Amino acid sequence: MSATKTLAQFIVDTSYEKLPAPVVEAAKIAILDGIANMLAGSTQELATIIGQYVKDSGGTPQSTVIGWGFKTHAPSAAFANGVFGHCLDYEIQGFPPTHGTSSCLPSALALAEERTASGKTISGKTIIEAYVLGWEIQGRLRAASAAAANPAFHPPGIVGPLGGAAASAKVLGLDTHQTQMALGIAASRTGGLTANTGTMVKSTHPGNAARMGAEAGMLAGAGFTASDQILEAPRGYAEALFNGNMDWDIVTQGLGDPYRLVDPGFDIKRFPAQVYMQNPIEAVLNLRERYELQADMVEELTLQTSGRGHSGSLPQTGLDGKFSVEYCAAAALLDGRVVIDSFTDQRRFAPDMEETLRKIRVQPDGPESRPVKATAKLKDGRTVSDECQKFTGSAGNPMSREQRMAKVWDCIGRVLGDREGEQMLTLVEDLENVPDISALMAILGQKPPPTE
Numbered sequence: 001m002s003a004t005k006t007l008a009q010f011i012v013d014t015s016y017e018k019l020p021a022p023v024v025e026a027a028k029i030a031i032l033d034g035i036a037n038m039l040a041g042s043t044q045e046l047a048t049i050i051g052q053y054v055k056d057s058g059g060t061p062q063s064t065v066i067g068w069g070f071k072t073h074a075p076s077a078a079f080a081n082g083v084f085g086h087c088l089d090y091e092i093q094g095f096p097p098t099h100g101t102s103s104c105l106p107s108a109l110a111l112a113e114e115r116t117a118s119g120k121t122i123s124g125k126t127i128i129e130a131y132v133l134g135w136e137i138q139g140r141l142r143a144a145s146a147a148a149a150n151p152a153f154h155p156p157g158i159v160g161p162l163g164g165a166a167a168s169a170k171v172l173g174l175d176t177h178q179t180q181m182a183l184g185i186a187a188s189r190t191g192g193l194t195a196n197t198g199t200m201v202k203s204t205h206p207g208n209a210a211r212m213g214a215e216a217g218m219l220a221g222a223g224f225t226a227s228d229q230i231l232e233a234p235r236g237y238a239e240a241l242f243n244g245n246m247d248w249d250i251v252t253q254g255l256g257d258p259y260r261l262v263d264p265g266f267d268i269k270r271f272p273a274q275v276y277m278q279n280p281i282e283a284v285l286n287l288r289e290r291y292e293l294q295a296d297m298v299e300e301l302t303l304q305t306s307g308r309g310h311s312g313s314l315p316q317t318g319l320d321g322k323f324s325v326e327y328c329a330a331a332a333l334l335d336g337r338v339v340i341d342s343f344t345d346q347r348r349f350a351p352d353m354e355e356t357l358r359k360i361r362v363q364p365d366g367p368e369s370r371p372v373k374a375t376a377k378l379k380d381g382r383t384v385s386d387e388c389q390k391f392t393g394s395a396g397n398p399m400s401r402e403q404r405m406a407k408v409w410d411c412i413g414r415v416l417g418d419r420e421g422e423q424m425l426t427l428v429e430d431l432e433n434v435p436d437i438s439a440l441m442a443i444l445g446q447k448p449p450p451t452e
Helices: 003-013 021-041 045-057 074-086 100-117 124-148 155-172 176-187 200-221 237-242 248-252 275-291 319-323 325-335 351-357 401-412 418-429 438-444
Strands: 063-065 070-072 298-305 360-364 372-378 383-388
Touching: 003 124, 003 155, 003 176, 003 248, 021 074, 021 100, 021 124, 021 401, 021 418, 021 438, 045 063, 045 070, 045 074, 045 200, 063 074, 063 100, 063 438, 070 074, 074 100, 074 200, 100 124, 100 155, 100 200, 100 438, 124 155, 124 237, 124 248, 155 176, 155 200, 176 200, 275 298, 275 325, 275 372, 275 383, 298 325, 319 325, 325 351, 325 360, 401 418, 418 438
Parallel strands: 298 360
Antiparallel strands: 063 070, 298 372, 372 383
């Protein structure tokens, strides 16, 4: 059996009843994190552009644009919500790194509503199935191709459309042949350039993956055709993107044993920045707390880490700062926290930030497995240091439920009031018993209250 058909058959054969309890629990944690990111992301500057663009484009009002108070057709809703889910760079991260949630959860939710509008009720169990499969397909393709991947391609643009198609196929109840068609269609929609990291475009890579995944599922369900062996075919996915260097055993062997949501698992980001910024930020916060430091006490702060980040020492915008070790360290040193509002242009170009950025030095120092060390040379002559190897929220140092909920509430409170937030949490944490996903989407579609 071909690799494409093997994955398609696995997607069709997987049901909620076959999922181990730890996989269901991991999926619900990840889905809640994804929904929180979509809600908070819907309030960002770039979301204002995307939301208005989608609204102006029109479309049959079937699927919710989260946080915006209107509906459109499923592919456009999936696109907007995928952008919202990724734009904070705050969503969970798998191994090897890709952005699996924003590429497939928006597809599943949008198509679930579209099916509901057509008279077919989609349950929370189906959303769990779809999410698990979307994550699984992306993770396997990413792991199987990582050694040959071109770093100029942003991973969610390369594996995300197929994850979105897998999730969509499950929600739509496609058969094996139709699922092969959906994967074939989605594989021709891959792309996304790493050079756009630090700009608004980066968030459209998962957004496009979600949109293309939804569209691939819909077209395949309607009889649209594609190669039924797109992964392994000559001039197909593996040859085009990875020069044929795909580890097919990783793609097809041991499907469901284990699921990648539990092994190797995922990191939950503590801070809304690139995953490689998490250890440097925590190292600086540890140093600041341990020695009761303020930025004006520091003459120079040096970070010993495995890389400098994409954006360098002087990020061009607040958004760009999410990919700069220097900026993330400066924000941690100045404010004693790194939060969503740490990455506005107002914060980036504030006088105290400009001054503090001049104090930060980065020394790339060996492999990623070594701790990140923060060393401060103080104006009183002392030199102090602290470090972080496994940030809070990483797979090796998981967050407590209380810590996870603090992140969730910080995100959802930007759109939902306390009562609506509690209703949403109740539904997601009991998602397997939700008979109709439209109850959840009715809450997520609300606009935030007007600011005074």
